[in-house]
Amino acid sequence: xxxxxxxxxxxxxxxPVAASQDQGSEYNVELNVPQKKGTISKCLFSADRLxxxxxxxxxxxxxxxxxxxxDENENAVTNGTTKETVNLKELLEQNGGYRLMAELGTKxxxxxxxxxxxxxxxxxxxxxxxxxxx
Amino acid sequence: xxxxxxxxxxxxxxxxxxxxxxxSDILKNVGISKGFIIWMGILFAALAACLYAYSLQLKIxxxxxxxxxxxxxxxxxxxxxxxxxxxxxxxxxxxxxxxSGATWVKPISRIAxxxxxxxxxxxxxxxxxDMGRPDRLxxxxxxxxxxxxxxxxxxxxxxxxVLSLLLWLFPMIxxxxxxxxxxxxxxxxxxKAYELLSFRxxxxxxxxxxxxxxxxxxxxxxxxTAFAIHTVTSWLFAVTPRAGWDSTIFGxxxxxxxxxxxxAAVIIAMYxxxxxxxLSKYLTDSHFDKIGKxxxxxxxxxxxxxxxxxxxxxxxxxxxxxxxxxxxxxxxHAFLFWGVQLFGLVIPVLLMLFxxxxxxxxxxxxxxxxxxxxWLKRYIIVVPPQAHPYLPVQNVPVEWVVYKPxxxxxxxxxxxxxxxxxxxxxxxxxxxxxxxxxxxxxEAKKELKET
Numbered sequence: 001x002x003x004x005x006x007x008x009x010x011x012x013x014x015x016p017v018a019a020s021q022d023q024g025s026e027y028n029v030e031l032n033v034p035q036k037k038g039t040i041s042k043c044l045f046s047a048d049r050l051x052x053x054x055x056x057x058x059x060x061x062x063x064x065x066x067x068x069x070x071d072e073n074e075n076a077v078t079n080g081t082t083k084e085t086v087n088l089k090e091l092l093e094q095n096g097g098y099r100l101m102a103e104l105g106t107k108x109x110x111x112x113x114x115x116x117x118x119x120x121x122x123x124x125x126x127x128x129x130x131x132x133x134x
Numbered sequence: 135x136x137x138x139x140x141x142x143x144x145x146x147x148x149x150x151x152x153x154x155x156x157x158s159d160i161l162k163n164v165g166i167s168k169g170f171i172i173w174m175g176i177l178f179a180a181l182a183a184c185l186y187a188y189s190l191q192l193k194i195x196x197x198x199x200x201x202x203x204x205x206x207x208x209x210x211x212x213x214x215x216x217x218x219x220x221x222x223x224x225x226x227x228x229x230x231x232x233x234s235g236a237t238w239v240k241p242i243s244r245i246a247x248x249x250x251x252x253x254x255x256x257x258x259x260x261x262x263x264d265m266g267r268p269d270r271l272x273x274x275x276x277x278x279x280x281x282x283x284x285x286x287x288x289x290x291x292x293x294x295x296v297l298s299l300l301l302w303l304f305p306m307i308x309x310x311x312x313x314x315x316x317x318x319x320x321x322x323x324x325x326k327a328y329e330l331l332s333f334r335x336x337x338x339x340x341x342x343x344x345x346x347x348x349x350x351x352x353x354x355x356x357x358x359t360a361f362a363i364h365t366v367t368s369w370l371f372a373v374t375p376r377a378g379w380d381s382t383i384f385g386x387x388x389x390x391x392x393x394x395x396x397x398a399a400v401i402i403a404m405y406x407x408x409x410x411x412x413l414s415k416y417l418t419d420s421h422f423d424k425i426g427k428x429x430x431x432x433x434x435x436x437x438x439x440x441x442x443x444x445x446x447x448x449x450x451x452x453x454x455x456x457x458x459x460x461x462x463x464x465x466x467h468a469f470l471f472w473g474v475q476l477f478g479l480v481i482p483v484l485l486m487l488f489x490x491x492x493x494x495x496x497x498x499x500x501x502x503x504x505x506x507x508x509w510l511k512r513y514i515i516v517v518p519p520q521a522h523p524y525l526p527v528q529n530v531p532v533e534w535v536v537y538k539p540x541x542x543x544x545x546x547x548x549x550x551x552x553x554x555x556x557x558x559x560x561x562x563x564x565x566x567x568x569x570x571x572x573x574x575x576x577e578a579k580k581e582l583k584e585t
Contacts, residue, residue, distance in 0.1 A: 001206035003374045007523045011206060011266065013197030037195045038266025101524055104375050 001040060005104055009042040045069070055080045072109060143579050144342045152574035157312045160566045163411040164313065165320040170563050177556050184549030187542045188263065196266050198542045204527055205520040205537035210264035212512040213547050216395065217257035217554075218291065218367045219388065219508065223396025224250025224298050225360035229353045231428070238424050240572050241416045242404060247302040248567070249399050252557035254295040254363075260550045261287075283370050290363040297359055301352045302561070303331065307345065308571040311335035324564060364389050371515070377454035378519030381447075387439040393432035394479070395508035398501040401425060403558065405498040407567055416568045419493060426492030433483045433504075440475065457522045467518050470510060478507020 001009055015037045022034035030047035046056035054060070055078060059067040065081030070088060078085045091097065095113045102108060115122070143149050191198050201208050227246035231239045239246075262268050278285035310332035317325055335341060368388035371379035381387070401422070408417040447455040448463075462471045482500045485491045491500070517537055527535050539547075561567075 001203070002371075002376070002520065005375050005524050007204070007525050007527070010203050012195065013202065014195040036267075040266075106375075 004042075005101060005106065006108070009040050011040050012037050143575055143582065144337065144339050146578060146582065148582055149574055149578040152578045153312055153571060156568075156574050156577075157309075157316060157566075157570045159415065160413075160568050160570055161313050161316050163413075163563075164566055165317055165324060165564065167563075169410070170559070173559060174556065177552050177559070181549055181552045181556070184545045184552060187545035188549065190542055191263075191546060192268070196264075198540060200533075200538045200540050200543060202534040202537070204523065204530075204535045205517060207264075207516050207520060208537050209513065209539045209543050209547050210260060212509070212516040213550060214257055214260045214264070215367055215388070215512040215516065216509045217253045217260055217550065218363055219392035219512070220395045220399050220505075221250045221253035221257060221294070221298070222360050222364055222389065222392035223400050224301065225356050226393050226396060226428075226432070227400065228301060229357050229360075233350075233353055237576060238421065240576065241568050242400065242421060242425065244302065244306070244567060244569050245403050245407060245562070246396075246400050247298060248558055248561045249396065249403060250298040251295065251302050251561065252554045253396075253399070254291060254298055255557060256550050256553045258288075258291055258295065259553065260547075263546050263550070283366065283373055286366045287363075287370060290359060290366050294356070294359045294363045297352060297356050301349070301356060304352060305345065305349050305569060305572065306565060307332055307335050308337065308342075309566045309569065311337065312570055313566060327564075361389065364392050376519050376524075377452075377522070378458040378515075381443060383439060383442055387436075387443050390432065390436040390439050391508065391511065394429075394436045395505055397425065397429045397432055398505040398508065401429070401497050401501040402505065403562070405494055405501075407562060408494065411562075411567060413568060416573070422494045422497050423489070423492040426486050426497055429497075429501075430483055430486050433479060433486075437479060437483070440479070454522070454524060458519055461518055461522070462514070466521075467514060471514055474507045474510050474514060478504055478511065 001011055012035060016035035019035050019037070025034055027034065028048075030044065030051065032041050032044060035041065046058075049056055055069050059069045059078075059080035062080055065079050068077035068079050068086070068088075068091070070077030070085070072088065075088045076085050077088045077091065091113075092111055095116065097111045097113050099108050099111055199208065199210075224246050227239050228243040232243055262271060265271065274285060274288050278288070310328045314325055314328040314332055317328070365385040365388070368384035372381055372384035374380070404417050404421070404425070408414050444459070444462075448459050451459070461467050482504050485496075486500060491497070521535060521537070
C-alpha cells in the first residue's frame with residue numbers, strides 16, 4: 001500500500017460489499033474474486049477478458065473513446081469505441097505521448113496523450129486539492 | 135562481564151562474602167508481593183479492555199481504524215518503529231558501553247536488557263495489529279520472498295529478540311543459583327523456575343569461564359543484529375519513493391533516534407526500580423549522572439541527523455519534498471513537529487548539560503517527556519508523508535485523506551504499552567534486576583587488589 005507511488009491500489013478495510021455474490025467459489029486471480037476483507041486489490045486490466053481476446057471492461061465501455069489498449073510487443077493498440085487499431089509507436093510520437101513519473105524507474109506501461117483539437121472550452125477541474133463530498 | 139579471568143576471584147573467600155552480602159540486599163524485594171499483585175491486576179484489567187477493542191478490529195476489519203487508502207500506515211506503524219527503536223538500548227548499554235570497558239554500566243545492564251526484551255517482543259506483536267489478515271502471518275515464513283523488506287524485518291526482529299532474551303538470561307544463571315535457596319515465602323513455582331533456569335550452577339571456576347566467553351560472544355553478536363533491525367525498519371520507509379521517506383540517511387537517523395528513546399526508557403525504569411525495589415545503594419546518583427551524559431551524547435547525535443534530514447531537502451526544495459516540508463515547518467503538523475524537536479530534544483539536552491539536572495528526579499521528568507516526544511516523532515515520520523502522494527487525491531471524502539486515529543486504534547496501541555509494562559514488571563520483580571555476581575566479582579576484585 002505505502003510503497004505504490006501511483007496510489008493505484010486499494011485495501012478492503014471492511015467486508016467487501018460484493019463479497020457475498022462470489023462466496024464459496026475458489027479464488028480467481030484474474031478476477032480478484034471473491035474479494036476478502038483485509039486484502040489488497042488493484043486494477044488488472046480485466047485479465048479475464050484479455051484471455052478471451054476481448055478489450056478490458058473500461059476500454060470497451062468508454063463512450064468518448066479515450067482509451068486505447070493493446071500489446072506493447074505487437075506495437076498495436078485498439079480503441080474500444082471505434083474499434084480502430086493503430087500503431088502504438090506512431091500514436092505516441094505524433095501526439096506527444098508521455099508516461100507519469102517515468103523518472104521513478106517503475107517502468108509504467110500506461111501512456112497518456114495530451115489534449116488537442118478541443119471542441120469545447122476547457123474548465124479547470126479539481127487539481128491538487130481534494131474536495132469534501134457531502 | 136568478567137574481562138580478566140584471573141580465576142582466583144571466583145574461588146576466593148572474599149567473593150563468596152560479597153555474593154552473600156549483595157544477594158541479601160537485592161533479593162529482599164524479589165518475588166510476589168501485594169503491590170505486585172495489585173499492579174499486575176490493574177495492568178491485566180486494562181489489557182482486557184484493550185483486547186476487546188482488538189477483537190472488534192478482527193471482526194469488522196481495519197476499517198475501524200482511521201486508516202484509509204491514502205494514509206494506510208498510521209499509529210500502529212509509528213508505534214512499531216517506536217518499539218523497535220526503544221529495544222535497541224540493550225545493544226547500546228550492554229554491548230557498546232560494556233565492551234568498551236565502562237564498568238559503571240554493570241548495575242544497569244540487566245535493566246537495559248529487560249527493556250530490550252520487552253520492547254522487541256511486543257514490537258513483533260504490534261506489527262500483527264496492523265495486518266489485515268493476521269491469520270496469514272505464517273505465510274511470511276512459508277512463502278516469504280527475500281526481495282521483500284517485510285521478510286527482512288521479521289527475520290531480524292525475531293533474531294534480536296532471541297539474542298536479547300539470551301543476554302538477559304545467560305548472565306543471570308549464577309544469580310539464580312545464589313537466589314534459589316534464599317527465596318522465602320514465595321510460591322513453589324518461582325523456586326522451581328529458579329532451579330530450572332540456574333542449570334545446575336555450582337559456582338565452579340570453569341563454569342565462570344564458560345559464562346564469560348558466552349556472554350562476550352552474545353555481546354558481539356547483538357551489535358550487528360541491533361544495527362540490522364533498526365536499519366531494516368528504516369528501510370521499510372526509505373526503499374519507497376515517497377517524499378519524506380526517500381532518504382539515504384534513514385538508517386543512521388533511525389538508529390541515533392533509537393538510542394534517545396531507549397536511554398529515556400532505561401532511565402525511567404532505573405528510577406522506578408530504585409524506588410520500588412529499594413536499590414539506591416546500587417543505582418546511585420552517580421549512575422544517573424553518567425547515563426545523563428550518555429543521554430546528552432546520543433541526543434546530540436540525533437539532533438545532528440535531524441539537521442541533515444530536514445535542512446538538506448529544505449534547501450533544495452524539490453517539488454514533492456517542498457509540499458511535505460511545508461506541512462511540517464509551517465503547515466498542519468508544525469505544532470507537533472516543532473514541539474517535538476524543541477521540547478523533546480533540544481531543550482532537554484541543554485538542561486541536562488547542568489550537573490544539577492542529572493539527578494534522579496529531574497532525569498525522570500526529562501526522560502518521560504523525551505520518551506513521549508520520541509513516540510510522537512515516529513508519528514511525524516510515518517503519517518504526514520502519506521497525505522500528499524505524487525498523484526493528486528481527487529473527489530474523495532476528507533476523512534479518507536486526513537488521518538485521525540480512532541478510539542479502537544488508540545486502545546490497541548495502549549495494549550502494546552501495557553504488555554511492555556507487564557513484561558518489564560515480571561522480569562524485574564520475579565528475578566534479580568541487578569546482576570549480583572558481576573557486582574560481587576567487581577567488589578571482590580577491588581578489595582583483593584587493595585590488600
